[in-house]
Amino acid sequence: xxxxxxxxxxxxxxxxxxxxxxxxxxxxxxxxxxxxxxxxxxxxxxxxxxxxxxxxxxxxxxxxxxxxxxxxxxxxxxxxxxxxxxxxxxxxxxxxxxxxxxxxxxxxxxxxxxxxxxxxxxxxxxxxxxxxxxxxxxxxxxxxxxxxxxxxxxxxxxxxxxxxxxxxxxxxxxxxxxxxxxxxxxxxxxxxxxxxxxxxxxxxxxxxxx
Numbered sequence: 342x343x344x345x346x347x348x349x350x351x352x353x354x355x356x357x358x359x360x361x362x363x364x365x366x367x368x369x370x371x372x373x374x375x376x377x378x379x380x381x382x383x384x385x386x387x388x389x390x391x392x393x394x395x396x397x398x399x400x401x402x403x404x405x406x407x408x409x410x411x412x413x414x415x416x417x418x419x420x421x422x423x424x425x426x427x428x429x430x431x432x433x434x435x436x437x438x439x440x441x442x443x444x445x446x447x448x449x450x451x452x453x454x455x456x457x458x459x460x461x462x463x464x465x466x467x468x469x470x471x472x473x474x475x476x477x478x479x480x481x482x483x484x485x486x487x488x489x490x491x492x493x494x495x496x497x498x499x500x501x502x503x504x505x506x507x508x509x510x511x512x513x514x515x516x517x518x519x520x521x522x523x524x525x526x527x528x529x530x531x532x533x534x535x536x537x538x539x540x541x542x543x544x545x546x547x548x549x550x551x
Contacts, residue, residue: 345370346398350377353543355407356395358499359414362492364534366418372539408435408496415492422487430486434474435493438500441467445503449546461508465515471497472517481517490525498525502535503545 345363349356351374363370375394379385386392390405397404399417404410415421415431422428444467448460475481484494501522504511512519526532534540 343369343371344400346373347371348373348375348396348398349394350375350380351543353499353503353540353545354395357540357543358492358496359395359397359407359410360540361499361531361534362411362414362418362420362495365490365495365528365531366414366420367530408439411435411492411496420490420492420495422491423489427487427491431491431493434471434485434491435496437470438493438496442500445500445507449507457508461511464504464511468512468515468518472515475517475521481520494525498522506545 345368347356347359347370349372353360360370375385380394389396393405395405395407395410397410397413399413402413404413412421412432412435422431444460448456471485472481474485475483478484478486479488484490485497486493498521501512501518505522512522526535
């Protein structure tokens with residue numbers, strides 16, 4: 342029996358970064374898919390600590406909040422920088438990813454048709470900090486922090502892949518980020534996961550746009 346269980350909706354959503362991390366680290370996990378109908382019935386939602394998913398099981402440890410789960414996996418697999426300085430930078434980067442993710446979620450779920458032109462006009466400004474971090478770290482030839490992958494790299498990769506689905510070509514003016522995506526996608530175990538039906542058949546969001 343896999344030691345990890347992800348309880349979530351049938352989408353990539355808030356879980357794809359942790360799935361990519363687990364796959365890239367050679368781990369297996371169990372998926373328990375929650376349908377919209379079963380969620381709306383109420384008992385499962387009421388049983389969740391914050392009334393939301395994902396729910397993550399690591400043996401007898403139950404976690405909620407996707408970034409708490411990512412940090413837990415980061416500590417478990419040594420994906421949290423090599424020292425306290427790098428760990429602080431990884432936390433900073435991950436918070437920056439979450440800022441952009443919130444902007445994207447508002448676009449998807451609240452005002453897609455009215456807001457998409459303005460959103461993608463402003464996207465380069467939202468992505469610039471990540472380009473700056475890459476340039477500062479081995480001139481863009483490595484990861485966001487240090488010389489090893491971190492949980493924040495998986496989170497940023499997920500965000501960038503989602504944007505490429507939402508608006509193909511949106512990264513064309515960001516060669517460093519395009520190269521970064523290509524470099525991470527080429528990691529053998531991650532490449533296999535991204536090509537799998539489990540990943541390919543999941544919509545990015547529960548909304549109909551992607």
